[in-house]
Amino acid sequence: MKNFWFISIFALCLACSSDSSGEETITETPQDDEYIPVPDSNLNFQVPSNFPDATYDISNNQPTQNGFELGKKLFYDGKLASDNVVSCGFCHIQDFAFTHHTHIVSHGVDGALGTRNAQPLFNLAFLDEFTWDGAAQHLDTQPIIPITTDVEMNSSFNEIISKLSEDQTYQNMFKDAFDNGEISSENILKALSQFMVMMVSSNSKYDQVVRNEGSVFTEAEEAGLAIFEQKCASCHAGPLFTDQSFRNNGLPIDAQYNDIGRKRVTGLDEDLRKFRVPTLRNIEVTFPYMHDGRFQTLTDVLDHYSDGVQEDVTLDPVFVQENGSRGIPLSNLEKDQLVAFLKTLTDNSFIFDDRFSEF
Numbered sequence: 551m552k553n554f555w556f557i558s559i560f561a562l563c564l565a566c567s568s569d570s571s572g573e574e575t576i577t578e579t580p581q582d583d584e585y586i587p588v589p590d591s592n593l594n595f596q597v598p599s600n601f602p603d604a605t606y607d608i609s610n611n612q613p614t615q616n617g618f619e620l621g622k623k624l625f626y627d628g629k630l631a632s633d634n635v636v637s638c639g640f641c642h643i644q645d646f647a648f649t650h651h652t653h654i655v656s657h658g659v660d661g662a663l664g665t666r667n668a669q670p671l672f673n674l675a676f677l678d679e680f681t682w683d684g685a686a687q688h689l690d691t692q693p694i695i696p697i698t699t700d701v702e703m704n705s706s707f708n709e710i711i712s713k714l715s716e717d718q719t720y721q722n723m724f725k726d727a728f729d730n731g732e733i734s735s736e737n738i739l740k741a742l743s744q745f746m747v748m749m750v751s752s753n754s755k756y757d758q759v760v761r762n763e764g765s766v767f768t769e770a771e772e773a774g775l776a777i778f779e780q781k782c783a784s785c786h787a788g789p790l791f792t793d794q795s796f797r798n799n800g801l802p803i804d805a806q807y808n809d810i811g812r813k814r815v816t817g818l819d820e821d822l823r824k825f826r827v828p829t830l831r832n833i834e835v836t837f838p839y840m841h842d843g844r845f846q847t848l849t850d851v852l853d854h855y856s857d858g859v860q861e862d863v864t865l866d867p868v869f870v871q872e873n874g875s876r877g878i879p880l881s882n883l884e885k886d887q888l889v890a891f892l893k894t895l896t897d898n899s900f901i902f903d904d905r906f907s908e909f
């Protein structure tokens with residue numbers, strides 16, 4: 551329902567801007583998205599003190615104010631899709647740490663259904679590979695997938711470039727953002743990366759505690775952290791809360807998609823149904839969970855780990871106990887404590903950071 555309204559409002563806005571007549575434009579006040587040139591400056595991409603080094607080579611595509619603003623405009627622009635509606639921001643909504651809230655699997659143009667749950671977007675400058683199965687090797691090339699996939703944006707760079715080239719604002723913005731000023735696929739991708747690279751989420755309560763910035767854990771959070779370190783951190787490791795490996799965490803095979811995971815990329819049987827260990831930062835707001843969005847709540851996830859882990863040829867050995875039973879033993883109290891800890895990973899200063907907002 552929410553989505554329906556979103557589409558309607560968006561369609562309405564498109565309608566009003568496209569049929570504004572000559573007379574009206576004289577008295578019109580500047581549109582929100584009217585481009586006001588700013589003197590360009592390099593943006594300061596900072597690695598948080600408790601983070602590893604960035605994997606993204608900033609020197610190769612140094613974010614600038616103009617490049618960032620262009621990337622943001624592109625990110626929220628339906629023109630990147632065949633129907634002029636499904637922008638990147640349509641599936642990656644900031645309030646939910648840039649996931650597609652309420653959508654189990656993503657919805658693209660004309661309501662076409664994908665097979666996977668939209669991933670959160672932050673700390674991308676620290677990742678080695680992208681998507682649930684690592685199909686994209688570089689942040690600069692990742693957006694080619696949604697742009698050209700029929701069930702996502704169903705477009706092509708030729709189509710996008712011709713749409714953007716008709717737009718005076720874009721002509722100016724590309725000139726200001728890039729030396730060669732071209733509206734090209736390369737510059738579109740670079741601008742999107744400049745926007746996404748700046749999305750760093752590192753200011754949760756957890757970060758404030760580990761950086762000794764005055765916050766302290768409650769008893770339940772503290773207990774949850776101890777359980778987490780013992781039972782979860784081998785995969786959801788380090789400050790990114792992922793070791794970036796591909797693993798099978800024992801989800802029952804779903805008949806509908808029968809997603810083969812990492813094997814889709816490598817072709818190897820040993821990668822069957824393995825998925826990249828997801829970050830757990832902002833996990834409180836990125837439901838539903840898992841690559842296919844099958845679980846609605848964190849308690850559902852923990853019930854899976856304690857009681858639902860299935861035998862599978864590639865099941866991670868971590869889930870097989872010495873007595874032969876499967877899963878991670880967790881009492882109800884331990885589950886409550888884990889949930890309390892996981893909620894300390896919510897970073898509202900990121901989720902509500904105006905720099906990344908559409909309006």
Ligand code: HEC
Pocket residue numbers: 625630636637638639640641642656657658659664666667668669670671674677679680681682683692693696697701702703742
């Ligand atoms: C139709 C919904 C949809 C649209 C539109 C969309 N995405 Fe995504 N995005 C997804 C889904 C689903 C995934 C996970 C894909 C997979 O694993 O195969 C994803 C994954 C990603 C990732 C990988 C994140 C990670 O942690 O590896 C990035 C980056 C990304 N999208 C950026 C973008 C950008 C930029 C755009 C616009 C050009 C965009 N997306 C448009 C649904 C969408």
Ligand code: HEC
Pocket residue numbers: 778781782783784785786796797798799801825826827828829830833836838839840841842848851855866868878888
């Ligand atoms: C052997 C590695 C491993 C261990 C140990 C592990 N996980 Fe996971 N976790 C994964 C993988 C892989 C996925 C994604 C699986 C998928 O979607 O198919 C995942 C998914 C999740 C998700 C859903 C994330 C999302 O964005 O949808 C949560 C929450 C989670 N794990 C929490 C935990 C907790 C809490 C523990 C400890 C009790 C734990 N995990 C232990 C590998 C692991």
